[in-house]
Amino acid sequence: MRVRVARNLAQSVHWPVVVPAALLLLFGLLTLGGLEIRVSTGWMDDLHVKQLTGIAVGLALAAVVLLVPYKELVARAYVFYALNLVLLVVVLMAGEQRKEARRWLSLGGFVFQPSELMKLTLVLTLARFIRFRSSYKTFKGLGTPFLLTLVPMGLILKEPDLGTALLFIPILFTMLFLAGARPRHLLTIVVLGACAIYPVYRWGLHDYQKRRIDGFLVQLSIKKPTDKEAKEMARKELYQVQRAKVAIGAGGWTGAGGQQEEAQALYRVPERHNDFVFAAVGSRWGFLGGLTLVGLFLWFLLVILRAAQRQRDPAGRLICVGIFALFGFQAFINLAMNVGLMPVTGLTLPFLSHGRSSIVVSILAVALVCNVASRPSYEFGRGDFD
């Protein structure tokens, strides 16, 4: 029995996906070392221990995911979706509050974010919904997938966690686009969404979210603040980005290491173990480190796309593309935020940022891709979207 399980596990591991993912994890562990972040009682060792715990839990759960054929998971996607929605509601009612946000659930000492899990659940649910339908090819038929996406989005926005919630939109669009939804329909929705930007900004956002967007516009010189506003922004909204840019910029070609004065800038970056972990990469290893990291992510994403391309099963394809969108957009938004190309949204960098929920979900996503890639499909029908 054990031999069979081990053999199944070994067969399920798709090395072309696992290798870049493992390298990214290693990169993350190296980056977190010596960040001088104090979490609870200890220093950086604690940070490592927490991250390694997350990786261990992630690997254990990944083993389960690898052993269960992905089609079984897709078949139960709606159950997962419903359970995850319940968890999101529970978070709103009894979640742990930190810094004015209620995003965490504490289960026996293990704190996790249901919103992180929802990313994966949404990919499975959309794959389940889209795989054998063609209704999404009509404008009206797009309603259900949007509804499936907007319900958890609304709950997550309520936490509030704007970054995670906004990530659902590109996932949905990418999966619909790949499944063959008409581009003009998607473009129409984009245009409608663009029209809704101002009302949402005006009435739908919290004050701190508005200030972040204002800060970003000021950074791009689109908006000119008064002297008082500029000072206030430099102290609040632009503070993190400005500090991150200093740390990254001072890294130069190869990074500012050791006791150099330039290296000290990193220790003034808030959330340098979390949302701004890329500042640590840029500061320590400079442009070459950034190039390596972006290269690794690109390699990882292309490998996922390759797996999607080789797969014949529509659900498998959708899962791969959904996860591609998940990692691709999350990484892009985070990196762009670090270098001042996007406003601060509070998204973590997959595999690198500290956070057990994030790391567990990332590993599970990799396991899911492996699950798909390692199981050749024998279904030939209309499901190949061609």
Place this chain on the structure above:
Amino acid sequence: MSYRHRVALLAVLAGCGAVLLLSRLLVVQVVEYDEWATQARAQAAGWIPTRGPRGDVRDANGAVLANDDATFDLTVRVAAWKGVRYECGYCGFHRYYKPDDKTGRCPRCKRTMYTDADGKRRPVFARADRRSLRVIADELGISQHELRARVEGRVEDAEKAVAKATKGLTGGRREQGALAAWADQGWRDRTIARDVSYAVAREVELHPERNPAFRIRTVTKRRQPGGAAFAHILGRTRVNDVRLVTPDGDTEWISLIQGLSRLEGRFDTELQGHPGWVRVVRDLRHRTRETFEPEQPIHGLDLQLTIAAADQERAFDALHGARGALAVVDAETGAVLALASAPSYAPEEYQRTVLASQKSKDPAGSPLLERACRSFYAPGSILKPFTAVAALTSGVATPATEVVCEHYFRNNEGTILRKALKCNGTHGRLDLRGALVHSCNIYFQTLMRKMLEANQFPEFEEKLRRFGLGRPTGIEIESGRSGRLVFRNNWYELISSSIGQGRITVSPAQMARAYAGLMTGYLPRLHLVARVGSRPTPIERMPLGVPEEVLGPVREALREVPVSGTASRYGLERYGIACKTGTAQRPQVHRYNAWIAGFAPARDGRPAIAFAMVVLDTRHHSGDACGPRLHEFFQRFYEERPQ
């Protein structure tokens, strides 16, 4: 578009994203490297202002009267004090501050925190070591109970602050507010004893494990060992946070001792010095790795006074706490040798003194009032020598001019002009010398009448001003007011002014200066400060232009006053003193302001001096109020002269 193409498009999009990010990274890390690296270096290194020590104030012999001193304050961190660290009995969660009183719920498990049988929450840590508390209490000279009570008082302060911060909040917001307020209030160091001994500081600093709630705060304070005798001269200081601009153009705050009043205020710029800057580079753990000091702080200049501390104390002691003042000056140079004002206050108890003064029903007794050079009183008969000088210089009288004193002021025909103008006795026929010796009012009123008849009153006013009355003396702590010298066109008031009554007020320092002029023929500019740093105060004196044949008879007469005149019963003649007594009436309180002013020749290593003493609101006449006090002062002044 086929599936393959759509996947390819996604791959291209991913590539584009990567290229966009890398180009931006190239710009930030390579093109703009210098700009960001400069900013990073600026962030890593910081400027710390260093205080230039404030200059000392020293007496004429170099003894310290005011200097900077490091003192220790014992403080308590409420959050670490026994009874404030709370632990949840269910999940073990603990915090160094109390949860909300109303809900009492654990922030983690949301259950009510562990409670004792009596319903009170149980503090888990009783961390104050009893033995250590006893050591601290003994050193502070209080009981352990008192020490604990003081700490509990600070705990109550913190609780009140938390209650204020959460006022109006309800439910979860109240709980959150309370937690945040405790996180702030609980970690503040609250003072429980100031200026504690080194032993207390040692106990707390060396054994933090015994009393983790206690801290020692080192405070640089201005110490004034001169005490109450110098309080009015030195004035007050306070520690003030001042914002400075760093060499990089940023701002940093520094606590500086700033002078507020008297010498500390007047010479604040000189005493202050100039802060320096230390450039600090911190390591990965924010510890100081490297420091260098490109700008050294500049030590404030020292002030050396003309007063010897012992003389000032003698003068202050001689007043015996009576409301009054004694000014003693070097008649030749104008150096102030003593400037005592009573009652006074201990510098370290200023605030308490202010509160006591505000509650007092007798503001005249305020110890905060400086009476030697900043307060002005009616001079009474000590003004008579100047009336004599004016009469002699105007030619309306000679030293041999005689007037018959029959108690009341009469005209040439013997008619009493006004009954209010009278003498204390009936002196009979007197010349100038006799009039000064016996302080005859009628004689000087008659001289004034003659001056008025000869239109020579302006000569009198001019002489008073020439002798420095109604003018600043030059003493560095003067208030800017110079007393009153007002003469209305009223015959009665003008006649009264000849004996120091009317609208004339002077300070003891002004009178001492005027008598110095009488003695030397020169009016010195008074000064308290002998040198600022290495720069000596220049000696200035102005010739009075009064001929010796005028001043000579007046001096001779004043020398006779302690021998056979109004100051003859107090032994002042032993020191060769020439003086004049004066008793200014204060009819509204049925009291007198008693004066003695005069001068003494150089002797026993002492310079020639001029002095003026006033005792206010006394029931005694001038001699009885001031004579014994002056005698005590001069006895010690001349006989206890330090080697």
